[in-house]
Amino acid sequence: MSTTPCSHHAHESSHDAPPQAPSGCSSKDPFARLNACHQHVLSVLGELESAVAELTEGQPLTQRALAAVGDTLVITQIAIPLHSADEEQTLFPRLRECAPFSQGGVTPMDCMEEDHVAHREMAAGLARATLARDPLALQRAARNMVAEYRDHISKEDEILFPMARELLRDPAVLAEMTAEMHARRVDAKLVNC
Numbered sequence: 001m002s003t004t005p006c007s008h009h010a011h012e013s014s015h016d017a018p019p020q021a022p023s024g025c026s027s028k029d030p031f032a033r034l035n036a037c038h039q040h041v042l043s044v045l046g047e048l049e050s051a052v053a054e055l056t057e058g059q060p061l062t063q064r065a066l067a068a069v070g071d072t073l074v075i076t077q078i079a080i081p082l083h084s085a086d087e088e089q090t091l092f093p094r095l096r097e098c099a100p101f102s103q104g105g106v107t108p109m110d111c112m113e114e115d116h117v118a119h120r121e122m123a124a125g126l127a128r129a130t131l132a133r134d135p136l137a138l139q140r141a142a143r144n145m146v147a148e149y150r151d152h153i154s155k156e157d158e159i160l161f162p163m164a165r166e167l168l169r170d171p172a173v174l175a176e177m178t179a180e181m182h183a184r185r186v187d188a189k190l191v192n193c
C-alpha cells in the first residue's frame with residue numbers, strides 16, 4: 001500500500017515505508033534535490049549565455065561556445081530527463097491527489113509539463129544551430145532557451161515547490177519521494193545527479 005500523500009491525511013502505514021536512500025545520496029529532502037538540480041541547470045545555462053554573447057556574424061563558433069553547448073546538451077540529455085521524471089512521476093501525481101487540484105481542471109503542474117515538452121524542442125534547436133555553425137542562430141536559440149528555463153525554474157522554485165512543501169508534509173511521503181528519486185538515479189547509473 002502506498003503512503004497517502006496529503007499532509008492532512010493521517011499516515012497509517014509506517015511499516016511499509018520505503019528503504020532510506022544510502023548516505024551517499026545528496027539529500028533526503030526531495031525538494032532540496034529538485035532545487036539543487038535547478039541551480040546546476042542555471043549555472044550551465046549562465047555559461048552558455050556568456051559564451052554565445054562573444055559570437056559574431058560571419059565568424060567561426062568559439063571553443064568556449066562549443067564547450068558551453070556541449071555541457072548544455074549533456075544536461076538536456078542526461079540530467080534534465082531525470083529531473084523532469086522526478087517532477088512528472090514523483091511530485092506532480094502526489095500534488096494532483098491534493099485539494100484543490102484533486103477537483104479537476106487545469107493545474108500548474110499541467111503547465112509545467114507543457115514547458116518540459118517545449119524545452120526538448122529548444123534543445124534540438126540549439127543542436128541544429130550548432131550543427132549549422134550559424135553564430136546568430138546559435139545566439140538566438142541559446143538566449144531563448146536560457147530565458148525560458150529561468151522563467152520555468154523561478155515558477156517552480158518560488159511558487160510551485162513552496163506550495164508543494166505545504167501540501168506534502170508527511171515525513172513518510174517525503175521519504176517515499178526521496179527513495180523514488182534515488183532509485184531513478186541508480187537505474188540511470190547517476191546516483192550523484
Ligand SMILES: [Fe+2]
Pocket residue numbers: 084087112116152156
Ligand atoms: Fe519543471
Ligand SMILES: [Fe+2]
Pocket residue numbers: 034038083087153156
Ligand atoms: Fe524543475
